[in-house]
Amino acid sequence: MLKRTLALLVASASFSALATNPAITDTFTADPAPLVVGDTVYAYVGHDQAKPDEGYTMHEWLLYSSKDMVNWTSLGSPFKPTDFSWSSGSAWAGHVIEKGGKYYWYTTSDHKSIHGKAIGVAVADAPEGPFKDARGSALITNDMTKATDISWDDIDPAAYIDDDGQAWLFWGNQKAYFAKLKPNMIELDGPIQVIPDAQVKGYTEAPWVHKRGDLYYLSYATGFPEKTAYATATSIEGPWTFRGLLAEGAANSNTIHQGIVDFKGKTYFFYHTGMMQYPEIGGSFRRSMAIDYLYYNADGSIKKVEQTSEGVAPAR
Numbered sequence: 001m002l003k004r005t006l007a008l009l010v011a012s013a014s015f016s017a018l019a020t021n022p023a024i025t026d027t028f029t030a031d032p033a034p035l036v037v038g039d040t041v042y043a044y045v046g047h048d049q050a051k052p053d054e055g056y057t058m059h060e061w062l063l064y065s066s067k068d069m070v071n072w073t074s075l076g077s078p079f080k081p082t083d084f085s086w087s088s089g090s091a092w093a094g095h096v097i098e099k100g101g102k103y104y105w106y107t108t109s110d111h112k113s114i115h116g117k118a119i120g121v122a123v124a125d126a127p128e129g130p131f132k133d134a135r136g137s138a139l140i141t142n143d144m145t146k147a148t149d150i151s152w153d154d155i156d157p158a159a160y161i162d163d164d165g166q167a168w169l170f171w172g173n174q175k176a177y178f179a180k181l182k183p184n185m186i187e188l189d190g191p192i193q194v195i196p197d198a199q200v201k202g203y204t205e206a207p208w209v210h211k212r213g214d215l216y217y218l219s220y221a222t223g224f225p226e227k228t229a230y231a232t233a234t235s236i237e238g239p240w241t242f243r244g245l246l247a248e249g250a251a252n253s254n255t256i257h258q259g260i261v262d263f264k265g266k267t268y269f270f271y272h273t274g275m276m277q278y279p280e281i282g283g284s285f286r287r288s289m290a291i292d293y294l295y296y297n298a299d300g301s302i303k304k305v306e307q308t309s310e311g312v313a314p315a316r
């Protein structure tokens, strides 16, 4: 039996050029945020470092790149929470977008002096970094939002630049917050607003905004254990129309955390699972990035994503 297991491992290793899910197996990679820059896709992830009996243990973010969605290259850790002088750690989810040749990385971590999670922003001149704190202080702290009294409602930032150049930030756990960003991308421009619960039914966390044609899509994690739901709108400011689930729960993980991008003519659904089997065993605190295709119906609704072990074919 052992020989057979080893033979299977060798056989699978020799086919490593083919896609599989999880898509990255050199270490654990949570909360993937994909960014397409020309012919390259970057995946900014949290590094799950929990031992099998630990909860969330994440001291740094990691970066990977790929030219085909299948072969991923580790670019190390370009930033960690304690690179912010105001942060005490916890590399929770983030999102990187480009504006004017600069790359802005909105992140979640713990604040040293203001109780709760906080959102910071780092900036770099290239997607690979080096990144540095863009402000010297947190962009959003727990005391700035009070729609819920939990200390972790200010997490999971997702930025979006509209066709008119206006940048927006979405975030939140239990409540879906959003606000305008100033043209400098590192300050809020106006009040923090809350999307009404009825427009994002069952909202838990992890917002992600994308646009296709004239329609805005706001996808998010719903329930717990989480599935992925979405709403659509004809304006980035809403109102949003709840459209249902686009993905069921992720295998062996109570969170899923999606990111959606187009690359070389196809649409990809990034998420994480607890399905790493070798060289380590995954779980809810030992998550791994996975990628599958996302397809639309003719009316603009999203077909339920099929989560596969095989993953996607090389993009060309």
Ligand code: CA
Residues within 6 Å of the ligand: 141, 142, 143, 144, 145, 146, 147, 148, 150, 151, 153, 154
């Ligand atoms: Ca708050």
